[in-house]
Amino acid sequence: QSALTQPASVSGSPGQSITVSCTGTSSDVGGYNYVSWYQHHPGKVPKLMIYDVSSRPSGVSNRFSGSKSGNTASLTISGLQAEDEADYYCSSFTSGSSRYVFGTGTKVTVL
Amino acid sequence: QEQLVESGGGVVQPGRSLRLSCAASGFTFSRYGMHWVRQAPGKGLEWVAVTSVDGSDKFYGDSVKGRFTISRDNSRNTLSLQMNSLRADDTATYYCAKELSFNRFDLWGQGTLVTVSP
Numbered sequence: 001q002s003a004l005t006q007p008a009s010v011s012g013s014p015g016q017s018i019t020v021s022c023t024g025t026s027s028d029v030g031g032y033n034y035v036s037w038y039q040h041h042p043g044k045v046p047k048l049m050i051y052d053v054s055s056r057p058s059g060v061s062n063r064f065s066g067s068k069s070g071n072t073a074s075l076t077i078s079g080l081q082a083e084d085e086a087d088y089y090c091s092s093f094t095s096g097s098s099r100y101v102f103g104t105g106t107k108v109t110v111l
Numbered sequence: 112q113e114q115l116v117e118s119g120g121g122v123v124q125p126g127r128s129l130r131l132s133c134a135a136s137g138f139t140f141s142r143y144g145m146h147w148v149r150q151a152p153g154k155g156l157e158w159v160a161v162t163s164v165d166g167s168d169k170f171y172g173d174s175v176k177g178r179f180t181i182s183r184d185n186s187r188n189t190l191s192l193q194m195n196s197l198r199a200d201d202t203a204t205y206y207c208a209k210e211l212s213f214n215r216f217d218l219w220g221q222g223t224l225v226t227v228s229p
Contacts, residue, residue, distance in 0.1 A: 001172070001173055003155070032213075032214075034213045034214040035214070036216065038156070045206070045221055045222070046156065046206070046208075046219050051214070051215040052212075052215070057217065087155075089155060089156050091156075091158070091214055092214065093213055097170070098158070098172050099161060100158040100161060102148075102155065102156045105155035105156065
């Protein structure tokens with residue numbers, strides 16, 4: 001099972017919106033609405049930001065939103081803030097023998 | 112409050128074994144699937160293994176299949192990962208995580224570092 005493909009880095013200025021993509025196949029992202037996104041600050045614990053493609057856990061800012069089209073899922077951060085600077089990982093359920101897969105990770109930088 | 116605490120990490124030689132544990136508290140452990148996820152130094156998150164609520168179903172990532180074994184003891188609220196035939200590329204921080212629903216990891220431990228080195 002290969003990792004889902006994410007851009008290595010995405011950047012934006014405070015207040016702007018950015019989108020992080022997550023590309024898989026019909027066996028994972030495209031086949032299930034079980035895509036999640038995690039925010040990971042170095043040295044800290046990963047935090048769930050989006051689940052089931054577009055649902056947001058309580059306590060997560062509504063500046064974070066998720067969507068999916070075909071085999072590609074996306075995380076959009078609107079009104080970018082300095083505290084959003086972190087690594088972001090997508091994850092999907094998969095029909096492969098391993099059942100779960102993470103993306104390659106994207107470093108979000110606030111300029 | 113809900114909490115997961117990993118233990119058992121350390122330095123081990125290639126080819127040797129190590130057993131990680133994850134102690135759960137603050138929630139009904141037996142109701143949730145439990146996972147191990149790892150992150151090698153400077154690398155991304157990698158899913159390692161999952162066990163179903165009663166331990167009857169287990170799945171593994173391709174890189175650890177046949178070498179690692181996940182297990183759980185619902186009477187002790189403990190998740191374990193037996194790691195055999197360790198290799199240098201198994202060096203990573205290992206996290207246990209609770210699966211609230213399909214692919215929704217809502218609680219993570221702080222991680223335990225495993226270093227495989229001669």
